[in-house]
Amino acid sequence: MRPCFAPLRRPKPWHQGPPDLIPKGVLIPQQKQPRAIIPSSPQSEDATSSKYNTFSFWFGPPKPRPSCSSLGQISKHLSEKYYLMSTLNNSTNIFWQECPVRKVERQKLLNQKGCVVWITGxxxxxxxxxxxxLSRELHSKGKLSYILDGDNLRHGLNKDLGFKAEDRAENIRRVGEVAKLFSDAGLICIASLISPYRKDRDACRAMLPDASFIEVFMNMPLxxxxxxxxxxxYKLARAGKIKGFTGIDDPYERPLNCEIEIEQKDGVCPKPAALAGQVVSYLEEKGFLQVE
Amino acid sequence: MRPCFAPLRRPKPWHQGPPDLIPKGVLIPQQKQPRAIIPSSPQSEDATSSKYNTFSFWFGPPKPRPSCSSLGQISKHLSEKYYLMSTLNNSTNIFWQECPVRKVERQKLLNQKGCVVWITGxxxxxxxxxxxxLSRELHSKGKLSYILDGDNLRHGLNKDLGFKAEDRAENIRRVGEVAKLFSDAGLICIASLISPYRKDRDACRAMLPDASFIEVFMNMPLxxxxxxxxxxxYKLARAGKIKGFTGIDDPYERPLNCEIEIEQKDGVCPKPAALAGQVVSYLEEKGFLQVE
Structure with missing residues (x-):
């Protein structure tokens, strides 16, 4: 029942996923994972202005809290949850909410592993x-996939974004974040976007657990x-009626280490089913289409 | 093989989902659904400056296109797809991409119907x-759900947003858009956000097909x-260290027509399992937990 205190000074960068529950450099034996993370004396600290927040780590059994007859089970349940408070760019007082149904359980239900197939070109x-x-092929095998199409998302989630450099980066970032959620939900998320800049694609890769970002490069000649x-x-771009069109007057940066590269063979494009087969084989080989 | 032309003058507003393939007011017999929608002579029109785009509707069999030996099957496949070009706020030349694996097929795979359970309070x-x-209860029944937690999303997708009025609205809008995607993927999407303003919640409701937005109001006294x-x-808000805190110095607008209202009974909160049971019963009754 002895509390242990350790400061968390640097929230994890956004592209590396949810913040760590345990700050780096603090070694904690597995049997001593904290049961709760509580802001240190929030009442005595100005959380809206402090540059860094600090936290208490509780390693004992669920911490007793002042009870309230009307709270019933909810209070008990809440007090057993993990909370994490952090300071982000524009957001203060945001807590991380852990949920008991995790990715591993959803994957078991679906008998597949969540991942992102990122198609660029x-x-x-x-x-x-x-x-x-690919979606059809996976469906025929009883696997659940979902396509995030760059153009379609610009009708909804990204409808406020244009084609300026910063808007393009934000467009990719949001698709990456949503793809990460779908992957976490256990789906095989197929993201299909030109995504011309290497650093934007790499930022999305960095959001996801190792090996679950599968970059597919459609390497077709301009x-x-x-x-x-x-x-x-292309006609509009060549006529100068669209500015900043990838491949014409804006660069496409080829992937350096993509997982799959699709090319013409003897000057002929493989059939769509063959292309899909190539990706499905990769997913099968890497164990994404079943759980152990 | 006779083409029929009809203008599409007003793209559907963003909150009403993907744009219509057929403009309102154009009556087309079911057996004459268009096989392709092609921008009207894009080469002769300045799509970046025109206020409205027009489209051709093709009602015959797949339209033959100039063939190119190296295109192979892909070109044929592409020419059979539906395209729709529209002008949005900041985005021009965006095509709507239809995919052959649709919501209904995914729902069949999962034996459930995609929807959004929006928890507000x-x-x-x-x-x-x-x-x-709720997520645990659904999982125990073999149903796939995913939680979009307002606080968690502020660590990722919405990390660029603060708590100004417009940021709050944008926060809700993005969660609504993502919830819509999850629902379309066939999942029971559980969105958990304070979402204090009626108009923001109603905008999310309007994004989704009828009856698949289930608003759950946690009606607990302040x-x-x-x-x-x-x-x-609350302590920080009462001390004036957090400004614009819902319930203290910013209003919470109670839902007027929510699907489910959770209240105390005789001054006691129902247990979490009982609350979840109430929502599960609703989902069962409305047929979301199976497909016909």
Whole structure:
């Protein structure tokens, strides 16, 4: 029943996922994981202005709290939960809420492992075609996937964003964050976006647990993508009517270490089902399509 | 093989979901649903400056396109897809991408119907407790749910937002958009946020298909919530160290027509399992826990 105090001085950066419950450098034996994390004397501290918040770690059994007859079980339940208070960019007094149904339980229910298949490439390189084909193939195997399509999200979640550099970065960041939630929910999340800049893609990769970000590069020559021009956008870009179009007057940075690269073979594109098969084989091999 | 042209003058507002494939006022017999929607002569139109875009609707069999030997099956597949081009606030040249694995197929796989359980109420009213308990209860029935916790999302997707009025509205909007995606994926999405303003909650309701937004009001007296004060925030708010705290110096607008209201009974809060049971019964009764 002896409390142990340790300061948490640096919240984890956003792209590295939920904040650590235990600050780095504090070694705690596994049997001594804290039962609760409580802001240190919030009543005596100005949490809205302090640069750093500090926390108390409670290693004993659930800490007794002043009881209130009307609280009933809820209070007891709440007092047994883990809380973490941190100071983020614009948000103070935000607590991290742990839930007893975790990713591992959802994965067991679905008999698959949550991950993100991130399809990147030029407009017209076949990203959506692969995404749909992959989704169909996974569905036929009884696996649950969901497509986050860059264009579709710009009708909803990202409708406030344009195509300025910072808007593009924010667009990718939000898709990355949502993909992370879907992966955490146990789904195979298929994100299909041009996502032209390496650092934005890498930031999304860094959000996810090791090996559960699978980058698929649609490595198709610009000439081919432009000749397809299913949306008529290359023509507009060449005519100068769209500015900052990837591949024309804005760069596409090729992945350096992607997990899967899709290319033409002898000048012919593999069929969509074959492309999907390549990704499904990868997922199978890495154990994403079942749980042990 | 005779094409039929009809203009689409007003894209659907963002909160009403994906844009209609068929504009209002254009009556089309069911057997004549268009096979493709193609921007009208994009090469001859300045899509970046035109206020309205127009579209061609193709009612014949898949429209033949100029073939390219290297395109193979992908081109054929692409030419058979539905495209829709629209002009949004900041985003031009955005196409809507339809995918052959739809919500109904995912629901069949999961044997449940996607929906959003939106839990609203004061800080300390037991929203997270209900969310966790509900998630456990659904999991025990083999149903897939996922919790979107307002505080947790402020560590990720919404980390750039503070507590100004417009940031709060944007916070709710984004959670609503993500909840909609989870619902579309077939999950029972449990959103747990104070969400104090009626119009923000109603905007989220309007995003979703009829009856699949289930608003749960944790109707607990302020005194009870404040006496719990598990996060120590009421104390800070009373001391004036947090400004704009819901229930203290910022209003909470009670729902007018929520689907479920949770209250004390004879001055005692029902146990978390009982609360969850109340929501599960509702979901069962409304047919969300199975597909026909």
């Amino acid at each position: 030029l407009s017209g390189s076949g990203k959506s075609t692969l995404a749909c084909s 000439e081919l993508c432009e000749s397809r021009d299913a949306k008529g956008l | 004061l800080s300390g009213s037991g929203k997270s407790t209900l969310a966790c308990s 005194e009870l919530c404040e006496s719990r004060d598990a996060k120590g925030l």
